[in-house]
Amino acid sequence: MKRTFSRVFIGVCSLFPFVVSAQTQPVQTLNGGIGIPTSSVPFLNFTPDARSGALGETGVAMPDADANSIFWNPSKLVFAKQDKGASISYTPWLREIVNDMYYTYLSGYSKLGKNSVIGGSLMYFDLGTVDFTTATGVAAGSFNSREYAITASYVQRLSQNFSLGVNLKYLNSNLAAGSSNVGLKPGATAAADISAFYRNEIRDNSTGKGLGWAFGGMLSNLGGRINYGGLERYYIPTNLRLGASLTYYADQYNKFNFMVDFNKLMTPTPNIQNVGGAPVNVNNNKNYFSAVFGSFADAPGGFSEELKEVTVSTGVEYWYNEQFAARAGYFGESNLKGGRKYATAGLGLRLKQSFGVDFSYIVPIRQGSPLANTFRISLLINLANANRVFSDDEPVNDDDN
Template sequence: MKRTFFRVILGVCISSPLVVSAQNNLNGQPLNVPTSSVPFLNFTPDARSGALGDAGVALGDPDANSVFWNPSKLVFAKESKGLALSYTPWLRNLIGDMYYTYLSGYSKVGRNTAISGSLLYFDLGTVDFTTANGVAAGTFNSREYAITASVSQRLSETFSLAASVKYLNSNLAAGSSNPGLKPGSTAAAEISAYYHDEARDNATGKGVGWAFGGMISNLGGRLNYGGTQSYFIPTNLRLGTCLTLFADQYNKFNFVLDANKLMVPTPNYQTINGTSVNVNANKNYFDSIFGSFADAPGGFSEELKEITLSTGIEYWYNDQFAARVGYFNESNEKGGRKYVTTGIGLRLQQRFGVDFSYLIPVKQGSPLADTFRISLVFNFAKGTGIGGDDEALNDEN
């Protein structure tokens, strides 16, 4: 019986450059776009960063969503406990029943340590199966999820590190009438770092703050769906910075910039015995991940094109109301995603918050058009403070 997975393939491919890798350029040459399975692991889950062009690795005022962007920031959170819930309908102009949701939380353990966890769930909607003759042969709800646990540790008044472990599961059609398919699953690890400082006048509130963040996410094995081929997961390097301008006691601006590099092999097609072969497809794990910075057939200039840039500006009034705008840019030769983002945020007595973001593609006809995100943020206890005294480094480790 012939099975059609059109909706699954469409949903996964359009959400990342995967679909481009199967195409050729105008000269008939394959496009060298790095690809991976389970691209949902790198989807922006929350509305705050979603309104800032998908930037967040060094963004200040950390909350529970930092589990995704950079959990090492959580030791500097103002509150000792937090929870966040986000929801995003995905490709809603093409497929009406796809969405992903993100639940995350953290708790400080003393002044210098925080533990956190998250669940990212991606529902790809209902897949319709048919026979070779077009006769209906049942349906299946495709779904993927990832569970993450993190430990963050402050090493000084301005610097912290975090380590995370993750379990991910991708069930595209296992359990359907096709006995050859099974869920793909694997474990992964993540490491992140964060540095921040500020110079501010206590009387006027004026000053400047600066931060730097970095994270390597999804360092793990390949996925196998029951066949002979295994697929890379989207290991990603994210580096970023944030500049904060304090206009006075009530008004401040955050300027953020993130750079992302997918650490998977770049396709490199060569003709061997009359057949076009991707010579980077069967590299071992370490050669694939760490060699991804120098494996593009076009050399260093092509490697630079594989870096996506996210930038945004966030305005806060009295830490209660926020307005945001951002921009995401990807090379036309590596997927061509380009879009403007915007959004707002509201905080009520620092205990409850809501954020909303909206995505506006630069090009008409983009499947990402009209994407919106909404996030709820909850804070349960006043924090022990990020500290300014030496005692903080030795208290309650």
């Protein structure tokens, strides 16, 4: 489906919660009203894989690591069962509105030893074809809008149960560069992610019964603003995600994972004030670090409004013999901050722990949601060296990197 440029530009560059714009309350009011934090390139925070998509978009403390951990929390990769892995995912986006918008995610990792891992990923977002017309309505060509981010990862284990990770990424947003009568250039910038992960468990080796627990955190998309050739610079979606998981091992073959994530978009809350008789967003011209780290205390409604900017994701997952998984989850956001609320469900299959496929589906709570009929599918490949698979049972050795 072909769309006008204005729809793409407003939706992608200005309104982060654009996918639910029909469900939200008024975005902002004068003198202390509620506002919705926004950013450019929101695709950086789109859930890329079907497993997390089925678990209410949880993932930062998911106990089992795979190649998609590069997005959620690369620190987990030192605990992966195989020493190499890759994944590719595909998601048609906003199918209720358009039929040619999608994104895909490709990721992979390799252990350098028991204590360190490198990895990389590519997120590609295709916004479809945009038609351009002159002021008189004459066709002036078309353009395929697209955005992508390339990420490199490094992870280091600091103790038997704790690790840190960092991502470095380059992102590019090309909405209509080179098209006539638009005047846009590709926007590009660099960013970084910092993550941490801790896990432990108590389990009976003979019966398989036990409990496992994990905690994770990730500060993502720390970087400069993005510019499309004009005077305006747009914040990228710097994001803080904290989470925890609990694993119940019923026996050798059956286990349940329970997960919760708390998510905060660290961009300024709009605060519209009368300046010289005109409405002005006084939070829009802050320097980057003041805007990002001040986002915890800039809501005009105070602390109660800040809490409304935190989204909550929950998920539960059942595994049989590490081969078959059934999943369900829920994602919730305040009605005053976007109003996204939906249930999720999905299935997973693993074949000899070397190949896997995951599928997820979104079930909106409200009718008419643009997220209706959204599905994700992921394919995973796990590889082990012919001589060894790194095991967490081996002691950590500072000389073994």
